[in-house]
Every structure is written in C-alpha cells, then in structure tokens.
Amino acid sequence: MSQKYYEFFCPVKVIxxxxxxxxxxxxxTGLAAKRPMIVTDKGVRxxxxxxxxxxxxxxxxxxxxxxxxxxxxxSSTSVVRDIAGIYRQEKCDAxxxxxxxxxxxxxxxxxxxxSEGGDDIAKYSGAGILKHPLKPFFVVPTTAGTGSEVTAxxxxxxxxxxxxxxxxxxxxxxxxxxxxxxxxxxxPPHITAATAMDAMTHATEAFTCMAKNPxxxxxxxxxxxxxxxxxxxxxxxxxxxxxxxxxAQASTMAGIAFSNSMVGLVHSLGHATGAICHLxxxxxxxxxxxxxxxxxxxxxxxxxxxLLLYLEGPEVYSATPAARRAEATISALRKLRDQLYKRCxxxxxxxxxxxxxxxxxxxxxxxxxxxxxIMFNPKEVTLxxxxxxLRRAWA
Amino acid sequence: xxLKRIQPMAFQARRLYVDIMFQVMGRALQAVSEVDxxxxxxxxxxxxxxxxxxxxxxxxxxxxxxxxxxxxxxxxGQSAPRPVDLSIQFKHIAHAFLVLSFQEKTSxxxxxxxxxxxxxxxxxxxxxxxxxRLETFILPKLIAKRAVKEYPxxxxxxxxxxxxARIYLKxxxxxxxxxxx
Ligand SMILES: [Fe+2]
Numbered sequence: 001m002s003q004k005y006y007e008f009f010c011p012v013k014v015i016x017x018x019x020x021x022x023x024x025x026x027x028x029t030g031l032a033a034k035r036p037m038i039v040t041d042k043g044v045r046x047x048x049x050x051x052x053x054x055x056x057x058x059x060x061x062x063x064x065x066x067x068x069x070x071x072x073x074x075s076s077t078s079v080v081r082d083i084a085g086i087y088r089q090e091k092c093d094a095x096x097x098x099x100x101x102x103x104x105x106x107x108x109x110x111x112x113x114x115s116e117g118g119d120d121i122a123k124y125s126g127a128g129i130l131k132h133p134l135k136p137f138f139v140v141p142t143t144a145g146t147g148s149e150v151t152a153x154x155x156x157x158x159x160x161x162x163x164x165x166x167x168x169x170x171x172x173x174x175x176x177x178x179x180x181x182x183x184x185x186x187x188p189p190h191i192t193a194a195t196a197m198d199a200m201t202h203a204t205e206a207f208t209c210m211a212k213n214p215x216x217x218x219x220x221x222x223x224x225x226x227x228x229x230x231x232x233x234x235x236x237x238x239x240x241x242x243x244x245x246x247x248a249q250a251s252t253m254a255g256i257a258f259s260n261s262m263v264g265l266v267h268s269l270g271h272a273t274g275a276i277c278h279l280x281x282x283x284x285x286x287x288x289x290x291x292x293x294x295x296x297x298x299x300x301x302x303x304x305x306x307l308l309l310y311l312e313g314p315e316v317y318s319a320t321p322a323a324r325r326a327e328a329t330i331s332a333l334r335k336l337r338d339q340l341y342k343r344c345x346x347x348x349x350x351x352x353x354x355x356x357x358x359x360x361x362x363x364x365x366x367x368x369x370x371x372x373x374i375m376f377n378p379k380e381v382t383l384x385x386x387x388x389x390l391r392r393a394w395a
Numbered sequence: 396x397x398l399k400r401i402q403p404m405a406f407q408a409r410r411l412y413v414d415i416m417f418q419v420m421g422r423a424l425q426a427v428s429e430v431d432x433x434x435x436x437x438x439x440x441x442x443x444x445x446x447x448x449x450x451x452x453x454x455x456x457x458x459x460x461x462x463x464x465x466x467x468x469x470x471x472g473q474s475a476p477r478p479v480d481l482s483i484q485f486k487h488i489a490h491a492f493l494v495l496s497f498q499e500k501t502s503x504x505x506x507x508x509x510x511x512x513x514x515x516x517x518x519x520x521x522x523x524x525x526x527x528r529l530e531t532f533i534l535p536k537l538i539a540k541r542a543v544k545e546y547p548x549x550x551x552x553x554x555x556x557x558x559x560a561r562i563y564l565k566x567x568x569x570x571x572x573x574x575x576x
Contacts, residue, residue, distance in 0.1 A: 007508045127511060166516070211506035262506065370440070370517035376506055380527065 006213035008260045009170060012150050016179035016249055021052050024096070024138060025060035027176050031136040033094035037087050038064055039107045040098040041071040044142050047186055053098060053140060066090040071099065075106040076157045077165070080121045084113035094136035097174075098183075100195075101146040101281075104139050108154035108172045111137050122158055122165055130169040139174040142183045144247040145195025145282050147202055147255020149177035179252060181245040189235060189344040192247070194282030196231045197340070199223060199251040200333075201266050201285035204293070206257035207307060208300040209264040209376045220257035224310040226250035228336065235343045264377035265368070266292045269389065272367035277356045286337060286346055287353070291393045293330050295385065299378040301326045308332065351395040361390045409492050413451065416495040417458040420449075420529065421470040424460050427529050428468040435466030437525050446471075447522055448479040451491045481514035481522065501526050 015023050028036060036057070040050060045067075054064055068083045087095070087110065095114075097107030112124050115134035124130065139149040154167045187195070203220040206212060212220075230246040237243065269292070270284035293304060305325030309317040311332040320328045340346040347353040350361075365386035368374065374381055427434050443464040450457035459471040459479065485491040490509035493499040501523055504510050512519040 005507045005509070126513060128513075209506075210502060211508075370520055372516035372520060375502055375520055375523060380502075380524075 004213070006211070006215075006261075008213060008215040010150055010173075010256045010260065011170070012173050013176040014179065014252060015176055016252075017245060018181070020178050020180040021056040021140070021182070022059075024053070024140075024178060025057050025062040027138070028062060028094055028136060031094070031175060033136040034062070035065040035090070035092045036062070036094040036096050036136075036138075037066040037068065037083075037090065037092040038096050038098055039071060039083060039110060040067070040069050040103050041073075041100075042069055044099045044103070045069045047142075049142055049183055049186075050098060052180075052182055053096070064096075065092050071103045071106045073102050074157050075102050075109070076159045077121050078159065080106060080109040080113060080156055081119050083110045084119070087114045094138070096138045096140060098140045098142060100141070100143040101148050104141070104146070104148040105154040105156060107137060107139065107174075109156045109167060111135055111172070112167065121156060121167075125165040125167055127166075127168040129167075130171045132171070134171050137174045138176050138178060140178045140180070140183060141248065141251070143187060143191065143195045144184050144244070144251040145198035147199065147251055147258065149174060150252055150255040151259040153259075177252060179245070179248045181241040181248065184244045184248050185239060185241060187238075189238065190346060191282075192234060192238070193231070193340045193344050193346045194280055194286060195251070196227055196234075196247055196282075197286035197289070197337075197346070198282035199247070199254040200227050200336075201270075201289050202254035202258040202263060203227070203250075204289065204307065204333075205263040205266055206254070206261045208293070208296065208303050208378060209262055210378055211261040211376055212303065213261055216257040216261040219253045220261075221307070221310045223250040223254035223257060224307060226253070228311045228332075231336070232339055232343075235340070262376040263373045264292070265296070265374060265379075265381055265386075265389070268368040268371035268374040268377070268381075269364065269386070269393075271371050271373070272364045273350075273356070276360055276364055276367065277353070279353055279355055283347060283353070286340070287348060287350065288389070288393055290330050290334050290337070291389050293333070294392070295389050296377065296379050297326060297330075304329050311336075349395045350390070350393050358394060361387065361394065365390055406488075410456065410488055413488060413491045413495055414456040417449065417456050418472075420495075420526075421458040421460060421472065423529055423532070424458075424468045424525070425470040427532055428466060431528065431532070434525050434528050437521050437528070438462055438466040438468065440521060441518055442480075445481065445518065446475050446477065446479040447518075448475065448482045449485075450482060451485045451488050455485075455488055455491070479514075481518045482512070483519060483522070484511045484513060485509060486511070497530070501530075 057064055066086055068086060071079060095107050095111050097104045109121050111134045113121055141149050152168060152170045152172050154172055156165050158165050203223040206216050207220040226246045227250045230243040234240050234243040234247060266285055266288045269288045270281060273279055273284045274281055308320060308325045308329045311329060337348050341348055350356040365383055368386050369383055428438055441462040443462060445462045446459060448457055448459045457473055459475045460468045461471060463469045486509060494501055494504045
C-alpha cells in the first residue's frame with residue numbers, strides 16, 4: 001500500500017551483552033547524574049540481582065544513594081508518592097529501575113513526579129500531558145518479556161478510586177535499557193517460558209495487526225527468529241548465558257516493534273483474563289495466541305505466512321506451499337506450546353490453567369471488548385466473536 | 396502564480412467539507428441512537444452525561460454529542476455545555492478530511508497516528524465501534540466497505556434501506572429545526 005502512513009520512534013539507547021551493567025556509571029556520568037536511586041522489588045533483591053548492579057557502580061566510584069525494594073506486583077499511586085519522597089529527601093538525580101513490568105512502570109511514574117513536581121501522580125494521567133524531558137532514567141530488565149524498557153507507557157493503580165491510571169508520553173522512555181544476561185540467568189522455567197511467549201506475542205501481533213509498518217516489521221521478525229531459536233535451548237539449559245541474552249534482546253526488539261505498531265485481540269483477551277482470573281500476563285498470551293490467529297486468519301494470511309520463515313527456518317518455509325504457510329505458522333506456534341507444556345506445564349487451554357470457570361467466559365469477552373488494543377486487531381471483533389474464541393480456548 | 400490563488404480555495408473547501416460532515420455525523424449519531432439497537436447496546440456502557448467530542452487540532456471544526464442515557468445520544472453542535480470527557484482529536488484538517496471522505500478507515504486513522512484520544516480509552520473503543528456502525532448506515536454499501544474494517548453481516552439490505560431512510564429523514568428534520576429561528 002503506497003498510500004500507507006506510519007510513525008516509528010525509539011530513542012532508547014540499548015546497552016546489551018556481556019558486562020553491560022558495567023557501562024551504567026559511564027552512561028550516568030554522561031548525563032551529569034551523580035546520585036542514582038534504584039527502584040526494584042523484593043524478589044529481585046532476594047535473587048541477588050542487585051549485587052552486580054551495585055558492584056558495577058561502586059567500582060567506578062559511583063554511589064547508589066538510595067534503594068527502594070518494596071515495589072508491589074501491582075504498583076500504586078501511594079507507592080509512587082513514597083518513592084518520590086525518598087528521592088527528594090536523599091537529593092537523588094537519576095533513577096535506575098531494576099525488575100519486571102511493575103518496577104519499570106513505577107520507575108517511570110516516579111520520574112514524572114520528581115521531574116514535574118507535586119505528590120499527585122494522577123494529575124499527569126493520560127496522553128500527551130508531559131511537555132518536557134524528565135530526569136535521567138535507566139532500566140535494567142530482569143524478565144525477558146514485557147518490553148517495558150522501550151515503551152512510552154506506564155500503568156499505575158489508584159487504590160483510592162480502584163482504577164488503573166494510564167500514562168503515555170515519549171518522555172517516559174528511559175535514556176538507556178541495559179540488557180545483561182546475568183539478570184535473567186536465574187529466572188525459573190515457567191516464568192522464562194511465559195515471558196518469552198509474551199515477547200513472541202508482541203512480535204506476532206505487531207506483525208499482523210493494523211499499525212504494522214516496515215520498521216516495526218523488521219524488529220518483529222528478528223525477535224521471532226531469536227525466540228524460536230533459543231527458547232527451548234534455554235528451557236533445557238537454564239544457565240545458557242548466550243541463549244538468555246538472545247531471549248532478552250528478542251524481548252526488547254519485540255517491545256520496540258509493538259510500541260510502534262500496537263497489539264491486538266490476544267492482548268485484549270489477556271488483559272481481561274488477567275484482571276478477572278488473576279492469571280499472569282505471559283501465560284494468557286501463550287494460551288490465546290493460536291486461537292486468535294485462527295480467528296484472524298483470513299485477514300492476515302499473507303503476513304502470518306511470512307512468519308513461518310522466522311519460526312521454522314528456510315528449509316521448512318520453502319518446502320511449504322505458499323497457500324499453506326499461514327496454517328503452518330499456527331501449527332509451529334502450537335508445537336512450541338506443546339514443548340513448553342512438556343517442560344513446565346505452561347497451560348495451553350483455559351481449562352488447563354485450573355483457575356478459570358467456564359461461567360467467567362462471558363465476563364472476559366465483555367471486558368475484552370473495552371480494551372484499547374482491540375482497536376488495532378485486523379478484524380472487527382463483536383461480542384459473539386470474542387465469546388467463540390474463548391470457547392475454543394476453553395479446552 | 397495560479398497555484399497560490401487556487402490553494403487557499405481548496406483548503407477552504409476542505410475545511411467546509413469537514414465542517415459539514417461533522418454536522419451530518421453529529422445529527423446522524425443522534426438519529427441512529429434512537430433507532431439502532433446495536434448502537435444503543437454499545438452506548439449503554441457509557442456513563443450517562445458523557446460528553447464526546449471529535450475535533451481537528453488546534454482549534455478546528457468539532458462535533459459534540461452527549462450520552463443522555465439508555466444508549467441515546469444528543470447532538471450539541473460545535474460547543475459543549477461543560478468540559479468534554481472524551482475527545483478524539485485529528486492532528487490536522489487533512490487527516491480529518493481523509494477519514495470523513497472515507498478514504499481512510501477510522502480504525503486505520505488510529506493505527507496511522509492520525510488522531511489522539513484524550514480520555515478513557517475503553518470509551519474511545521466503544522465510540523469507534525459506534526462510528527463504524529454509523530458509517531455503514533449513512534453510506535452506500537460500496538463506500539462503507541472501504542470506511543469500516545468489516546461490513547456487518549447482520550445489516551441486510553431492507554433493514555439498511557429502511558434505517559438509512561429513517562436516519563436521513565431525521566437528519567433532515569433536525570436540520571430544518573436547527574435553521575428555523
Ligand atoms: Fe504483552
């Protein structure tokens with residue numbers, strides 16, 4: 001389509017590979033930051049993941065002034081306010097978020113408060129409210145999945161009103177994302193699998209949904225190739241540092257892809273299921289992915305067929321007739337899910353999760369229809385459509 | 396140069412077109428919400444009194460409707476009685492023209508970063524579906540297919556013809572009522 005228009009933006013410096021953490025002091029100094037604060041959660045600290053970060057900084061004479069390690073899985077406005085208070089009290093001048101989606105989102109939100117002032121983060125909720133760059137902000141992801149290190153979004157719960165506040169601004173993007181294989185080396189198998197499938201879904205939806213564009217396509221296909229080549233190896237050899245790095249990079253690349261081209265129905269259903277049945281996000285992604293692709297099939301046959309090359313390699317791709325490639329892509333994803341089920345019982349159907357009642361499906365369908373990502377699904381989804389996808393995903 | 400004289404006229408025509416289409420859509424939104432069950436079901440989930448605005452940045456044409464309850468919309472014209480709750484904003488009049496002349500689907504315009512949402516995204520998702528439904532009603536099938544992602548299967552010709560006629564009738568009546576002093 002020559003008439004197509006698109007935008008693509010990713011100003012995050014990616015610092016990836018062996019001894020990447022040791023670049024943090026140099027990069028902070030380059031932004032005139034001398035008093036960084038670490039924002040993280042108890043799990044990260046208990047896993048000993050802060051030690052290499054702190055050591056890397058101290059060895060270069062850069063003191064970590066403060067560490068907040070109590071970010072909850074669902075971060076809230078009061079947590080953000082508390083951390084901002086400590087930041088000011090300790091006269092910090094930069095934030096390093098170490099962790100998964102929640103720690104990163106919290107870091108983004110704290111950065112709004114400490115840069116813009118005030119105690120009420122809700123005031124800055126919405127799109128395009130921020131007009132100025134924020135304080136130096138680095139992200140060290142400890143899961144390989146969410147891609148939050150390269151997205152311009154943060155979600156924080158307002159516990160008083162019981163609503164989730166979205167924040168969208170390109171100023172939320174960190175100055176740098178530090179991808180070090182040491183940070184994901186100890187991820188347990190089921191989290192490794194679920195988060196990798198989240199990244200796989202980001203890339204697949206970015207490549208097949210309405211806002212796909214040539215630049216995000218390049219990141220999406222490269223991410224899919226890395227995940228399909230490395231995921232099972234890492235599942236079998238958790239200490240495979242090279243494989244871990246491949247997955248972590250793939251997650252960042254998939255994040256760059258989907259933050260520029262959005263996601264679709266897999267995420268709409270996943271967000272609803274997460275909210276209603278409290279299932280982890282990555283698990284929901286892995287679960288719904290093939291069913292949604294089957295539902296979208298006739299609208300995405302061509303791009304979906306192309307993905308076979310990145311999932312199964314050139315031999316399988318060229319041996320598969322063009323008209324069968326889209327179906328073969330779905331089969332390849334199903335095969336991967338079966339392998340993951342074998343290794344860590346990552347559920348493939350709603351029934352297999354053991355946490356969803358059949359009577360909840362209607363509620364999930366209704367909630368999915370209100371999710372923002374449904375707007376970018378290549379097929380217009382009706383309530384009945386959502387219900388029938390859920391029924392197929394049931395068992 | 397001739398171009399210099401012609402262009403402002405073309406720009407003016409485009410602005411006028413967007414302006415008129417907003418008026419037609421505003422009236423049609425109100426009309427369709429009085430006759431179409433699908434739109435009503437979609438709109439019922441919106442809070443009563445929600446003010447929805449579609450506008451062109453920075454201070455261009457706009458349309459404002461209110462959900463007055465039970466799935467019914469009321470068209471407020473260009474001005475809102477109080478600050479709006481949900482705003483869909485085209486970045487430029489050229490982009491509004493693309494969508495309102497049905498060269499670009501509403502969902503495509505979102506995907507292409509032609510417009511922004513200010514307000515609750517879940518309401519914006521619903522309003523986009525309402526706008527899609529509206530387009531299938533007020534447009535001949537051939538053009539509607541281009542304007543929406545999917546032409547609804549449950550919109551058979553008789554229903555469409557009848558409803559469209561009813562809507563046009565209502566738009567016309569509303570229009571006459573508005574111009575009458
Ligand atoms: Fe995701």
